Amino acid sequence: xxxxxxxxxxxxxxxxxxxxxxxxxxxxxxxxxxxxxxxxxxxxxxxxxxxxxxxxxxxxxxxxxxxxxxxxxxxxxxxxxxxxxxxxxxxxxxxxxxxxxxxxxxxxxxxxxxxxxxxxxxxxxxxxxxxxxxxxxxxxxxxxxxxxxxxxxxxxxxxxxxxxxxxxxxxxxxxxxxxxxxxxxxxxxxxxxxxxxxxxxxxxxxxxxxxxxxxxxxxxxxxxxxxxxxxxxxxxxxxxxxxxxxxx
Amino acid sequence: xxxxxxxxxxxxxxxxxxxxxxxxxxxxxxxxxxxxxxxxxxxxxxxxxxxxxxxxxxxxxxxxxxxxxxxxxxxxxxxxxxxxxxxxxxxxxxxxxxxxxxxxxxxxxxxxxxxxxxxxxxxxxxxxxxxxxxxxxxxxxxxxxxxxxxxxxxxxxxxxxxxxxxxxxxxxxxxxxxxxxxxxxxxxxxxxxxxxxxxxxxxxxxxxxxxxxxxxxxxxxxxxxxxxxxxxxxxxxxxxxxxxxxxxxxxxxxxxxxxxxxxxxxxxxxxxxxxxx
Ligand SMILES: Nc1ncnc2c1ncn2[C@@H]1O[C@H](COP(=O)(O)OP(=O)(O)OP(=O)(O)O)[C@@H](O)[C@H]1O
Ligand SMILES: [Mg+2]
Numbered sequence: 001x002x003x004x005x006x007x008x009x010x011x012x013x014x015x016x017x018x019x020x021x022x023x024x025x026x027x028x029x030x031x032x033x034x035x036x037x038x039x040x041x042x043x044x045x046x047x048x049x050x051x052x053x054x055x056x057x058x059x060x061x062x063x064x065x066x067x068x069x070x071x072x073x074x075x076x077x078x079x080x081x082x083x084x085x086x087x088x089x090x091x092x093x094x095x096x097x098x099x100x101x102x103x104x105x106x107x108x109x110x111x112x113x114x115x116x117x118x119x120x121x122x123x124x125x126x127x128x129x130x131x132x133x134x135x136x137x138x139x140x141x142x143x144x145x146x147x148x149x150x151x152x153x154x155x156x157x158x159x160x161x162x163x164x165x166x167x168x169x170x171x172x173x174x175x176x177x178x179x180x181x182x183x184x185x186x187x188x189x190x191x192x193x194x195x196x197x198x199x200x201x202x203x204x205x206x207x208x209x210x211x212x213x214x215x216x217x218x219x220x221x222x223x224x225x226x227x228x229x230x231x232x233x234x235x236x237x238x239x240x241x242x243x244x245x246x247x248x
Numbered sequence: 249x250x251x252x253x254x255x256x257x258x259x260x261x262x263x264x265x266x267x268x269x270x271x272x273x274x275x276x277x278x279x280x281x282x283x284x285x286x287x288x289x290x291x292x293x294x295x296x297x298x299x300x301x302x303x304x305x306x307x308x309x310x311x312x313x314x315x316x317x318x319x320x321x322x323x324x325x326x327x328x329x330x331x332x333x334x335x336x337x338x339x340x341x342x343x344x345x346x347x348x349x350x351x352x353x354x355x356x357x358x359x360x361x362x363x364x365x366x367x368x369x370x371x372x373x374x375x376x377x378x379x380x381x382x383x384x385x386x387x388x389x390x391x392x393x394x395x396x397x398x399x400x401x402x403x404x405x406x407x408x409x410x411x412x413x414x415x416x417x418x419x420x421x422x423x424x425x426x427x428x429x430x431x432x433x434x435x436x437x438x439x440x441x442x443x444x445x446x447x448x449x450x451x452x453x454x455x456x457x458x459x460x461x462x463x464x465x466x467x468x469x470x471x472x473x474x475x476x477x478x479x480x481x482x483x484x485x486x487x488x489x490x491x492x493x494x495x496x497x498x499x500x501x502x503x504x505x506x507x508x509x510x511x512x513x514x515x516x517x518x519x520x521x522x523x524x525x
Contacts, residue, residue: 128373131327132439133363138390146377223377224419238417240397241381244404245416 010191014198017185024181025202031095031175032163035102040156042103043110050115061111068108073166077101081173094175101170102163109159117152118144150221157214161207168203178202279338280305280474281365281443285348286325286335288318296321297498298335303443303491308469309476310485313495314520319478322495323445326476327365328358339364340442363391366436370448372428374420374435381407381416384435391439406434410464426457430464437468444468446477482509482524494520 014021049061068076081097084090092100121144129139168179182195220230279302288296296318303309311319324330326337328344337344342356375383384403389396407413410430420428429449436444446465450458462484469475469488479485485492492508494501494517502517512518 122373124369124371124373125375127329128369128375131329131362131365131367131369132387132436133359133391134387135359135390142386142390143375147375150377221377224422241379241400241404241416244381244400245413248404248408248413 009194010189011194013185013189013191013194017181020181020185021178021198021202024176024178025206027175028164028167028177029206031098031167031170031177032102032160035099035106035163036156036160038099038103039105039107039110042107044114046107046111047114047118050111051118065108065111068104069112071105072169073101073105074169074172076105077170077173080104094170094173097173098167098170098175102166105166106159106163110156113152113155113159114148117148117155120151121147146221150218150223153214153218153221157210157218160214161210164206164210165203278341279303280340281326282336282338283322283325284336284338286322286332286337286345288321288325288330289333294333295498296325296332299325299500301493301500303474303476305442305474306472307474307490308488309491309493310489311476311478311493311495312480312482312485312520312524313493313501317495318498319495320447323367323447323476323478326443326445327362327367329362329367337361363439364441365443365445366439366441367445368429368432368436368447368449370451372420372425372432372452374428374432376420379417379419380412380423380431383420383431384438387435388438402438403434406438407431409437410434424457425453426460429453429461433461433464433468443474443476446475446479448478448480450479450481480524482521485509496520 046061046064049057050065052058052061077097080101081092081094084092084097125143125147126139129143134143167175167177170177171180171183174180178199182199186192186195220233281303283299283301286296286299287294299318299322301309301322311322313319321330325332325335325345328337332345334346334348336347339356339361342361343354344356344358344361347355374380375386378386381400381403384406385396385399388394388399388402392399394402404413404416407416410433412427412430412434415423415427415431420431423431433449449465450461453461458481462481465475465477465484466488475488477485477488486509489508490506491503492505493503494512494514496516502512502514504512509521512521
């Protein structure tokens with residue numbers, strides 16, 4: 001009974017290394033947000049290809065989506081970081097490799113999200129645009145896309161949380177994100193329970209933050225417009241319309 | 249000169265003999281839009297079996313008939329929202345659509361036709377993410393290339409014409425069905441169309457809201473707007489229709505002029521009118 005090891009949780013480590021931990025979290029955010037922006041564009045492109053009239057485009061898109069949807073982040077980043085330099089003799093920085101790996105994976109998810117969102121827009125909307133004589137690009141840009149984005153945004157938010165979590169696997173290539181920082185502190189103090197509990201807490205906090213931000217963004221895309229931010233941004237337009245109403 | 253007039257008269261006589269409906273329409277006018285041999289198939293089943301129709305400037309054509317008879321498809325082929333399988337749409341002398349096998353002629357672009365033809369849908373199809381005024385302003389800005397400020401001014405005028413200026417900043421979800429349809433009419437009219445198509449504009453409305461939409465349509469009909477209206481509102485059809493078309497099973501089964509509802513003799517037509525009234 002005397003042998004029972006006394007648990008010694010050094011919770012103060014979390015506070016002592018707060019700057020390093022936050023920097024790790026920030027790196028995770030950064031890699032994920034860069035990859036988010038890129039994969040939104042790539043994803044939209046593949047969504048449009050998948051909806052194309054031409055079978056070749058649809059085939060290319062389906063192949064891409066099915067391949068990259070199935071690859072784990074760890075495998076993807078190792079392949080990009082080490083594989084690419086072996087094959088082509090070009091070395092990406094760890095940051096670049098992380099962004100590319102995430103973009104490859106998540107663009108395939110976004111392609112599916114965008115496709116279903118675009119298909120969910122009522123076909124009468126496109127028809128109304130056509131009947132008015134709008135160009136295809138205009139219908140896409142001003143009629144279909146705003147409505148599809150509104151549908152897609154909650155899903156994009158959850159994907160972004162997934163992207164932040166997936167950066168933790170980039171420890172293997174030495175990206176100084178949160179888990180990497182944790183492990184280096186752990187190597188010195190051997191406090192895995194404390195450090196990984198803290199990591200879990202930070203990831204959850206990050207998820208709450210992302211959720212909060214995406215709710216605001218979603219508010220901006222919803223109609224009728226809700227939220228103070230939106231009212232503030234549209235106040236000049238509303239004043240202009242009010243003048244027109246009063247003048248007529 | 250003389251020879252020419254003779255030709256025209258002969259044609260006119262022929263014309264009215266072939267299609268008695270046109271006897272009441274002044275023949276020196278050329279049609280604004282003509283459908284020639286429009287056929288349409290969905291998959292293997294043909295739903296329009298060669299439709300010929302002329303719509304004259306300033307006239308009001310009403311199309312009625314049982315469900316599934318092809319009324320919407322005829323209307324939608326007028327702005328090529330439904331691309332015919334065969335046949336031509338001739339608008340102000342320019343030929344659109346696929347035409348006929350073997351007969352290669354220069355064809356107008358769909359978008360050019362659509363910019364001259366307005367359409368109002370049964371389900372309104374307003375853009376739900378834009379306010380009433382922006383629904384109109386977007387169309388004006390996108391199609392005519394007017395600046396956004398000019399487009400808003402035009403939109404305000406159009407809303408005023410349908411009595412909805414006060415509701416300019418409301419979103420479609422914040423408007424009644426009748427109001428939404430009036431905005432949709434204003435949106436179509438804001439592009440100065442030469443022809444307006446209405447596909448059962450009041451069918452999706454609660455009965456008490458039908459009147460306000462018909463009133464707006466009547467108002468524009470009286471200004472001489474050329475209109476083609478698919479409707480089950482027989483009272484309204486009788487009132488504004490000066491070319492009446494009865495469709496059945498993909499054919500124009502019967503047609504006539506302004507007095508069609510009182511004078512038609514076709515048994516099937518009478519039955520149908522009887523069942524709707
Ligand atoms: N997109 C489509 N795909 C397949 N069949 C269609 C399509 N649109 C219409 N049809 C068929 O074409 C025929 C004519 O349809 P249309 O909508 O023109 O009839 P309608 O006279 O307008 O009927 P309603 O009074 O119900 O609106 C119907 O049999 C319908 O099932
Ligand atoms: Mg119909």
